[in-house]
Amino acid sequence: MYELGVLDKECRQLCDGIYSKKDTDAISRALAFAYNAHQGQQRKSGEPYIIHPFGVAVLLISLRFDAPTVQAGLLHDVPEDTTITLQEISRSFGKQVAQLVDGITKLARVRFKKAWFWFGPPRAQELPAFERQAETLRKMILAMSKDIRVVFIKLADRLNNMRTLDAISQDKQIRISQETLEIYAPIADRLGIGQWKGELEDLAFPYIYPKEAQLVQSLVGKELRRRQQDAQKARKLLYKFLTKEHIPTLDIHSRIKHRYSFWKKYEKYGRDMSKICDLVALRVIVPTEKDCYTTMGAIHTHWKPLPGRIKDYIAHPKPNGYQSLHTSVSGPSGHVFEIQMRTQEMHLESEVGVALHWHYAEEKNKGRRFSLKNPARIPKSKLEWIRELAAWQKNITDAKHYQNDITYKFFKNRIFVFTPQGDVRELPENASPIDFAYAIHTEVGNHCVGAKVNGKMMRLDTKLSSGDVVEIRTQKNASGPKQDWLTLVQSSAARQRIRSILNKRKRMQ
Structure with a gap:
């Protein structure tokens, strides 16, 4: 199951259609190098160690990062955990890959003080100092990462480690989970990687707040089936009347709210379950921005909207670039639920964030596809969050103010x-x-x-x-x-x- 040939075959299948043969071979070579370097090493779970860097690479491939980033993901633990040096990696895979691996090695030192975590989350009187340290560590991760691809590799590393957290001691579980909630999930959010941010939070949640996580599991378990049935019924009706009104749709699907996000909203609304309309939400993917607004108008003619529950994140994007049009309506079963309208590109960006801009390009005769050119370039407008981290928790409203700022001012x-x-x-x-x-x-x-x-x-x-x-x-x-x-x-x-x-x-x- 963990033989090199089996892993290499799976890796090549994942790379198929994304990378050129040359890049796929380069990734395969890095896999073989990491496999041999970690030979005989095991994780706390008892699995061969290679499963971790391989899992990191799979996450990076899923976001379609360039080949050097995936290679570095495979090699990121080699200098720290084996006798192989960074210089050897540079000779074998080039300076770029070695620099990415070196960046990850340095970030391994960034961690919360263990003293915070003997009894779970910091106590109320400790919160100011704890929050100051969390903000410092967030800034430090970004400041130390001269190449922002290092941050993506570190996030993939943390996500893969969180998936196997049950194999380590309780004090480490608590420390790592708190780091995840306070440092890594917020960075993933700023990068706009919704799918990683949500999973990081959900994996950390039960370790830091076990009683609250059990409560959420109980609440969601009772309510989820009914709301999924309501959403499925609404989805069929929505398809029907949008087709009748000649409004083009690329997809309509439902999504279930992440557990940690649900808990935060549940607390915000005074533990009133009836006020949470998006436990199960419908997403309508349409071709153009104009279609988003047309779709919302059509929905409101069939289902009554709730006053004050329309959120236009298209005209006013979130600081991380998230765009979508949200409305809450009283649906066919009489229950309130949320519908989100967005274009395909808005949807991709909400899932993978600035990673979308790593490779998105037009190529002749092939339509729009991911190409692996110019990996270090990200649109300036997508880096507002990193240029002004002094305002980490504040909304950025004046995008033009930062348009010509091409350096990371806050870290200068x-x-x-x-x-x-x-x-x-x-x-x-x-x-x-x-x-x-x-x-x-x-x-x-x-x-x-x-x-x-x-x-x-x-x-x-x-x-x-x-x-x-x-x-x-x-x-x-x-x-x-x-x-x-x-x-x-x-x-x-x-x-x-x-x-x-x-x-x-x-x-x-």
Whole structure:
């Protein structure tokens, strides 16, 4: 079942119709390399380790990423878990793949402090500090990922790991699930990957909120069958009268609301089940934007709309680019349900987000299809969420304001550095170990005599980079800050503290 030949055959079948033969062979070669590198290793579940990177690659193929991204997904754990180096990967698969793998290796350090998770979610008094750390880690993941494909690989890695979370210890389950809810699902949402965001949340939900998850299972179990029957009846009638009115439809299908999303809405409406209209919603896929509005008009002539429940995300897209037209109506069975109208491209974007723009292109005589050209280009309008992460939780309303901003402004002149315990410190670009020491504590800075960076002793004028692990060496009888330290530090806080000590010395002379 897990033999290389079996996995390779499945991989090639998945690649068929998406990648060229050359790219398929390159992906197959990476699979064989990863298979041999992880030979003899097992996951906590007892399965051969290769099943994890293979699962990551399957997720990336499903979103039709370019071949180097899929190769990196297959190889992402090789430098960390085997004796094979990044240089060997570069020689075998090229600089681009090696850089993607290196990006994932660095992101492996990004995690919540374990101290939060001994008793489940953080307590109320801890929430402000917890939320600050969550936001810092979100920013750090994006800042460290010079190539945004690294973020997609990391999301696929996390999703595959969440699917097998039952095989690890309870404290790890809680920590990883909380990271998933607070860091990775929001990033997936910002990228517009609805299908990954929903699954990440649903997989984490029962580990963090077990009682609430059981309640949702009970509520949904009682109500779901009836609402599915109502939706099926409405779907048939909808097809009938849209056809009669000559409104073109590409598809009408139902979707079931994700459990975690249901719970949040259930809490929002004071646990009133009757106010949740979209446990099962109908989606109408039509050819054009105009057809969306025509369809809604036709629906409202047959079924009475609920006042205040029309949401026009076509005219006013969500920050992540989501577009759709929503209405809630009293349907044929007398029960209220939601109908969503969107074009095929809007639907694809709601499922796979900016990944849609990786490969979507027109090719002569082939119509619209996914092509694997220019993988690093994403439309500027789709990167608003990453350019202004200072407003992470705010709606972005003025798209033109960011139109000409082609750099990640929020991360310009910022780096993120780790303590050996895994804490994160945000510093200015070109910061030195002295900046880091003062970011830990004034006394640590004042008594700093040396620093280890990524396990090696380095000079105090070393320029730090995002992802570095820094250990400050101190001495109780250290002479303290020197005048030349002012030329080495970049942070105003460190500069102020050094000046304060130097001025104090002058006054005492």
